[in-house]
Amino acid sequence: MYETLLYSVTGPVATITFNRPERLNTIVPPMPDEFQEAMTKANRDPQVKVVVVRGAGRSFCAGYDFSGGFKHWEDQMNTDGEWDAGKDFVMATAPSESPTQKFMSIWRSPKPVIAQIHGWCVGGGSEMALGADIVIASEDARIGTPYARMWGCHLSGMWIYRLGMAKAKEYALTGKAVSGVEAERIGLINKAVPFEDLEAEVAKMAAQLASIPVSQLSAMKLIVNQAYENQGLASTQMLGPILDGLMRNTPEAKKFITIAEQQGVAAVVAERDTPFGDYSAAPADEQPNPNNVIHV
Numbered sequence: 001m002y003e004t005l006l007y008s009v010t011g012p013v014a015t016i017t018f019n020r021p022e023r024l025n026t027i028v029p030p031m032p033d034e035f036q037e038a039m040t041k042a043n044r045d046p047q048v049k050v051v052v053v054r055g056a057g058r059s060f061c062a063g064y065d066f067s068g069g070f071k072h073w074e075d076q077m078n079t080d081g082e083w084d085a086g087k088d089f090v091m092a093t094a095p096s097e098s099p100t101q102k103f104m105s106i107w108r109s110p111k112p113v114i115a116q117i118h119g120w121c122v123g124g125g126s127e128m129a130l131g132a133d134i135v136i137a138s139e140d141a142r143i144g145t146p147y148a149r150m151w152g153c154h155l156s157g158m159w160i161y162r163l164g165m166a167k168a169k170e171y172a173l174t175g176k177a178v179s180g181v182e183a184e185r186i187g188l189i190n191k192a193v194p195f196e197d198l199e200a201e202v203a204k205m206a207a208q209l210a211s212i213p214v215s216q217l218s219a220m221k222l223i224v225n226q227a228y229e230n231q232g233l234a235s236t237q238m239l240g241p242i243l244d245g246l247m248r249n250t251p252e253a254k255k256f257i258t259i260a261e262q263q264g265v266a267a268v269v270a271e272r273d274t275p276f277g278d279y280s281a282a283p284a285d286e287q288p289n290p291n292n293v294i295h296v
Contacts, residue, residue, distance in 0.1 A: 114134045
């Protein structure tokens with residue numbers, strides 16, 4: 001039994017479902033540990049050939065939950081109620097402690113992983129999803145890195161490695177959200193389909209992959225992954241979380257969190273996003289359809 005996710009196996013396909021729908025599947029402890037454990041379980045199960053990762057409710061994952069000022073990570077980052085740069089540095093870089101590295105079990109898995117994206121897939125949620133081997137999204141999904149504007153930095157580096165320099169710089173500097181359709185067009189994901197076709201499309205891809213020997217799948221995944229490892233992926237993933245810790249503790253970032261604690265997250269993200277007219281500041285037809293729900 002898990003606190004933050006569900007795990008199931010049907011035939012050769014294991015499904016990991018983030019299960020905090022009331023909070024849009026935002027990331028809190030022990031989600032990274034549970035995710036890594038579930039990935040290990042899938043990889044050790046001889047029946048499983050493919051893993052599908054999805055979110056329950058209205059979203060895949062809306063990133064790290066900072067509604068309480070990140071206090072649920074306090075033991076790993078603070079000493080006597082104050083930010084401890086040394087602790088944060090260790091959490092950012094040690095594989096046994098780093099949430100990023102625990103989510104990157106999706107990348108290290110020898111078995112292929114399909115990310116099934118709907119609703120919001122932002123911040124740390126996008127960093128995790130883009131580590132999958134195949135990413136299929138609903139057309140109305142919104143994928144983005146709002147932390148690019150305040151209170152964060154790229155963690156897994158997948159936004160960088162999946163895009164060419166022009167688009168990587170554009171989205172790194174602006175944090176703009178993209179729809180599933182736009183994400184496919186710019187090469188960020190593999191495919192976007194109408195929400196009503198999403199589960200069937202993912203099932204079709206999983207069945208196709210499952211028809212191939214696991215050893216063959218693992219070999220082909222390894223050779224592609226190794227090419228990106230040779231481009232410095234590990235060092236990018238070390239620097240990103242360190243910069244993320246620094247960007248969470250600038251004067252502007254501290255003010256951002258203070259406003260969030262005093263006035264609520266909605267108030268502070270409205271101030272952040274209104275100049276760009278996206279995320280919750282976007283018109284309704286430029287946000288995910290709230291009626292598109294994954295039932296579990």
